[in-house]
Amino acid sequence: MAALKNSYTLPAAADMHVHLRNAPGPIAALVTPTIRRAGIDTVFVMPNLAPRPVVSVAEALDYKKALQQLDPEVNYLMSLYLTRASLRTHDQLAAVGVVSFEPFHEVLKTMEEEGIVLNLHGEVPSSAADGVTVMNAEIRFLPVLKDLVGKYPKLKIVLEHCTSADAVEAVRSLHDNVVGTITAHHLSLLVDDWSANVHHYCKPSAKSPEDRRALLNAVVTSNGKFFLGTDSAPHDITSKKGKGNTAAGVFTQPHALGYVLTALEEAIARGDIPADAVTDDVLAGFFSTYGRRFYGVAPAARQIRLTRGGARVAESMSGDGVEVVPFHAGEETWGVEWL
Numbered sequence: 001m002a003a004l005k006n007s008y009t010l011p012a013a014a015d016m017h018v019h020l021r022n023a024p025g026p027i028a029a030l031v032t033p034t035i036r037r038a039g040i041d042t043v044f045v046m047p048n049l050a051p052r053p054v055v056s057v058a059e060a061l062d063y064k065k066a067l068q069q070l071d072p073e074v075n076y077l078m079s080l081y082l083t084r085a086s087l088r089t090h091d092q093l094a095a096v097g098v099v100s101f102e103p104f105h106e107v108l109k110t111m112e113e114e115g116i117v118l119n120l121h122g123e124v125p126s127s128a129a130d131g132v133t134v135m136n137a138e139i140r141f142l143p144v145l146k147d148l149v150g151k152y153p154k155l156k157i158v159l160e161h162c163t164s165a166d167a168v169e170a171v172r173s174l175h176d177n178v179v180g181t182i183t184a185h186h187l188s189l190l191v192d193d194w195s196a197n198v199h200h201y202c203k204p205s206a207k208s209p210e211d212r213r214a215l216l217n218a219v220v221t222s223n224g225k226f227f228l229g230t231d232s233a234p235h236d237i238t239s240k241k242g243k244g245n246t247a248a249g250v251f252t253q254p255h256a257l258g259y260v261l262t263a264l265e266e267a268i269a270r271g272d273i274p275a276d277a278v279t280d281d282v283l284a285g286f287f288s289t290y291g292r293r294f295y296g297v298a299p300a301a302r303q304i305r306l307t308r309g310g311a312r313v314a315e316s317m318s319g320d321g322v323e324v325v326p327f328h329a330g331e332e333t334w335g336v337e338w339l
């Protein structure tokens with residue numbers, strides 16, 4: 001017998017970590033319309049545009065306007081990229097591999113006072129000399145997180161895309177202003193999966209079975225500490241395969257909720273989470289209410305119905321000279337209807 005029901009009626013979801021790319025632009029045009037098709041009405045939009053990230057409010061508002069042209073019904077929560085250059089007026093955008101937050105003291109103090117959320121990609125840079133690789137870069141970052149929380153106790157912090165048991169434990173151990181997002185793909189992938197498939201490679205990268213078990217348990221025992229942030233990261237296929245390094249990112253936007261349900265069901269079958277762990281309340285919290293509450297966004301006005309086997313993932317998605325391959329391309333997944 002299937003461990004999950006065949007259908008769930010839930011509040012519309014909020015995805016608190018998405019990459020929609022430059023707008024106007026061909027990838028944004030391809031992926032932005034898939035947000036609502038996925039049962040999501042609110043997204044937190046990451047600012048790492050190329051060649052220049054979003055660093056000013058004016059740029060963020062322009063970006064938001066361009067996204068609204070692609071789908072005006074989505075609530076786009078915009079963000080700014082914190083670089084040393086954001087402290088000056090413009091140019092010389094030297095992205096910082098931030099391990100010391102000292103240069104950002106004034107900004108962080110103001111964010112703390114104003115209730116502005118700090119979103120952390122919690123990895124230190126790889127360094128053979130220091131023994132840091134993609135497998136422990138997140139764990140090595142956790143002391144930095146704890147130090148930040150000590151210095152700015154009222155600062156609202158999201159440890160984005162948690163991938164390790166240590167990260168889950170760190171977020172749990174810190175006070176309520178510190179939460180974590182969890183992606184759909186890290187609930188199923190392990191290191192062996194991405195080492196064999198460029199479409200499964202992302203940063204932070206998927207890790208061990210124990211790490212995955214911790215993430216799955218974080219979802220079903222979240223109680224507001226963890227919520228959905230897919231880190232859906234579309235890349236043109238030429239950046240994934242071909243000359244040069246593989247771009248990091250798994251594209252999950254169109255079927256993010258179905259991927260989570262499938263991963264939870266597989267976790268029950270393996271014994272990673274209890275058979276009765278996936279309730280309507282757990283799903284509503286993780287998909288919708290916890291993230292909105294943390295960001296002070298109103299509860300969803302509409303509901304969605306997710307139905308087992310109701311959709312098939314496209315083999316690939318193309319438009320205007322770009323091609324993006326979705327996670328689990330070609331496979332059957334859960335369908336989404338708006339009620």
Ligand SMILES: O=C1C[C@@H](C(=O)O)NC(=O)N1
Pocket residue numbers: 019048121201202203204231233234248249250
């Ligand atoms: O940090 C990141 C960035 C993202 C992207 O493609 O923008 N993809 C990733 O896998 N990790």
